[in-house]
Amino acid sequence: MLQLAAANGIDTLDTAIAYGESETCLGEVGVQDFKVVTKLPPVPVDCTDISDWVQEQVLASLDRLGAGAVYGLLLHRSDQLLGGIGKKLYRALQALKDKGVVQKVGISIYSPHELETIPKHVRLDLVQAPFNLIDRRLYTTGWLSRLKNDGVEVHSRSVFLQGLLLMSKVAMPPKFAPWSELWERWFKWLSVYDVSPVQACLAFPLGFPEIDRVVVGADNINQLEQIIGFAGSRPAVELPDLHCDAEDLVNPSRWSRL
Ligand SMILES: NC(=O)c1ccc[n+]([C@@H]2O[C@H](COP(=O)([O-])OP(=O)(O)OC[C@H]3O[C@@H](n4cnc5c(N)ncnc54)[C@H](OP(=O)(O)O)[C@@H]3O)[C@@H](O)[C@H]2O)c1
Numbered sequence: 001m002l003q004l005a006a007a008n009g010i011d012t013l014d015t016a017i018a019y020g021e022s023e024t025c026l027g028e029v030g031v032q033d034f035k036v037v038t039k040l041p042p043v044p045v046d047c048t049d050i051s052d053w054v055q056e057q058v059l060a061s062l063d064r065l066g067a068g069a070v071y072g073l074l075l076h077r078s079d080q081l082l083g084g085i086g087k088k089l090y091r092a093l094q095a096l097k098d099k100g101v102v103q104k105v106g107i108s109i110y111s112p113h114e115l116e117t118i119p120k121h122v123r124l125d126l127v128q129a130p131f132n133l134i135d136r137r138l139y140t141t142g143w144l145s146r147l148k149n150d151g152v153e154v155h156s157r158s159v160f161l162q163g164l165l166l167m168s169k170v171a172m173p174p175k176f177a178p179w180s181e182l183w184e185r186w187f188k189w190l191s192v193y194d195v196s197p198v199q200a201c202l203a204f205p206l207g208f209p210e211i212d213r214v215v216v217g218a219d220n221i222n223q224l225e226q227i228i229g230f231a232g233s234r235p236a237v238e239l240p241d242l243h244c245d246a247e248d249l250v251n252p253s254r255w256s257r258l
Pocket residue numbers: 015016019020022108157158159160161162163164166198215216217218219223224226227
């Protein structure tokens with residue numbers, strides 16, 4: 001999959017310390033052809049030296065990845081930038097940048113509202129945020145243009161909403177029935193215009209020049225081939241308006257409670 005990605009112009013990999021064996025797997029295959037963005041888990045409550053802890057975490061990450069440096073280091077939880085811990089954490093991240101171990105520091109968010117709470121002294125280089133046909137908050141809140149105006153690199157994720165937008169009507173779990181009107185419109189649009197949902201989903205974020213990278217998840221080479229095949233072309237018709245701000249729908253961490 002990495003060979004296929006590199007051969008097709010995919011130049012960035014998104015991972016996280018918390019993603020099980022993923023950094024080790026990437027290191028075994030080799031990430032020298034890619035920019036790697038990884039994410040730091042929350043600082044443990046009993047941590048006595050934040051700077052040492054951050055350094056340890058990042059060096060272990062580089063070791064697993066088999067890399068001397070990473071392109072991006074994101075906080076997996078943006079609220080870690082708040083308060084006294086936040087100041088120390090931010091200083092530790094800046095120190096890694098000064099040493100050249102990390103090129104860009106930033107945050108991975110679940111909702112653009114998190115950006116409103118970022119302390120004034122914090123200068124983010126990179127923000128990763130969900131953005132897809134349903135969850136358009138990054139654009140509708142004005143944050144996408146604000147980030148761009150501030151020179152922040154923007155990576156969007158959840159283009160398929162963890163695969164939900166690619167499910168067939170019959171496979172859709174009943175817990176998503178509260179949004180049945182939205183699904184009706186989606187399935188009708190797909191069938192009337194005979195468009196692949198993969199192509200429609202990719203076309204949405206790829207249509208925003210402010211977005212620097214669209215992060216895609218693929219479980220196997222067939223899915224990656226499909227993504228690569230569709231990434232270069234847009235549907236000939238206008239994309240459907242599936243915009244919905246319901247947190248229960250757009251935030252997958254809430255789905256287990258539905
Ligand atoms: N033709 C097809 O059927 C087809 C084609 C392409 C993709 N797909 C499906 O779509 C899914 C991807 O959808 P998407 O890109 O829209 O995903 P997404 O919504 O961005 O979901 C990925 C999320 O999963 C979490 N995660 C947990 N463990 C992870 C790990 N080891 N690596 C990466 N993320 C991990 C992350 O949560 P945190 O944010 O908390 O870190 C991440 O945000 C694929 O898994 C596949 O099932 C299907």
